[in-house]
Amino acid sequence: MNVLAPMPSADTPPAGDPWYLLQAYEAERALWPALPRLAHQAQFVEGLAALRDHYDAFLFDAFGVLNVGQRAIAGAAQALATLRRAGVPFRIVSNAASIPKPALVARYRAMGFDLTETDWITSRDVTAEALHACPGHWRWAVVAPPGADWHDLPLAQARRCDGPLRDGDDAVLFLAAQGWDEAAQARLEGSLRAQPRPVWVANPDLISPWEGGWVREPGGWCAGLEARTGAGVHRVGKPFGAIFEHALASLPVALPRTRVLMLGDTLHTDVLGALAAGLHAALVTGAGASTGLDVARASDLTGIVPHWVLPALGATSVPAASAARHA
Numbered sequence: 001m002n003v004l005a006p007m008p009s010a011d012t013p014p015a016g017d018p019w020y021l022l023q024a025y026e027a028e029r030a031l032w033p034a035l036p037r038l039a040h041q042a043q044f045v046e047g048l049a050a051l052r053d054h055y056d057a058f059l060f061d062a063f064g065v066l067n068v069g070q071r072a073i074a075g076a077a078q079a080l081a082t083l084r085r086a087g088v089p090f091r092i093v094s095n096a097a098s099i100p101k102p103a104l105v106a107r108y109r110a111m112g113f114d115l116t117e118t119d120w121i122t123s124r125d126v127t128a129e130a131l132h133a134c135p136g137h138w139r140w141a142v143v144a145p146p147g148a149d150w151h152d153l154p155l156a157q158a159r160r161c162d163g164p165l166r167d168g169d170d171a172v173l174f175l176a177a178q179g180w181d182e183a184a185q186a187r188l189e190g191s192l193r194a195q196p197r198p199v200w201v202a203n204p205d206l207i208s209p210w211e212g213g214w215v216r217e218p219g220g221w222c223a224g225l226e227a228r229t230g231a232g233v234h235r236v237g238k239p240f241g242a243i244f245e246h247a248l249a250s251l252p253v254a255l256p257r258t259r260v261l262m263l264g265d266t267l268h269t270d271v272l273g274a275l276a277a278g279l280h281a282a283l284v285t286g287a288g289a290s291t292g293l294d295v296a297r298a299s300d301l302t303g304i305v306p307h308w309v310l311p312a313l314g315a316t317s318v319p320a321a322s323a324a325r326h327a
């Protein structure tokens, strides 16, 4: 696991400090979609049941809402099962890009989530769509760990990139950051400075909280890459609109956007992205990126105001934050 020394500063934050994550995202604010004019205030509720009658469909983030690491968050699977039984449409909208969907679904089934491939809309899906629009003759350098599987992506010619680019590489796909390090990044950036080429980032997340530190995600490695190298960088996934449009289009009926609620644990991806897409947004604070966050202060700092704040999807006897700390 590539648990990082922190970014962007050299200070070591306490593991799980939500302000560190918030400030890392805010420092890159120019990357993110513009916030629409907001006229609401956040309301606090206990769980998904309190929101059920306000919306006709729900979109859920995965990491930090359904699970932390390899452990399901208490009550999450039951909350989704309750929606399913009631016939309420929902999708999981995730920046999980590193593995094909069958493997992703299997991982969540092992944690107790009765979800199928059609329930998931991932940044890998949206990346595949975007790659279809690229010239078919391009040769791709794919940043991914050894053995990574990208057979489901429309890459006619691709090789794994471990740092430096070759003369024949036409473009870079930054698919997964496992195993990537500063030395590999320096070699990649040196190649891009010498010959700028398009870079596609399949997960715009900057960093993710893990026990004992932070993991830098593809979006974190590529923050500021345009300015450093002259390469054109294309980010695909939350908070950018295509993944939300894909999710809405996948619902069984067309709905007014204000009747669709996105629930996630990250203010700058889930909440900002949903608001920019015209959806309603809820911040889930009991586990994941916003555990312990002073939401009112965070909204004052960023201007990003969720419609709702809740600790977890399910009302549980064990607080989700406590469960996460022991995960």
Ligand SMILES: [Mg+2]
Pocket (backbone or CB within 6 Å): 061, 062, 063, 064, 065, 264, 265, 266, 288, 289
């Ligand atoms: Mg999340």
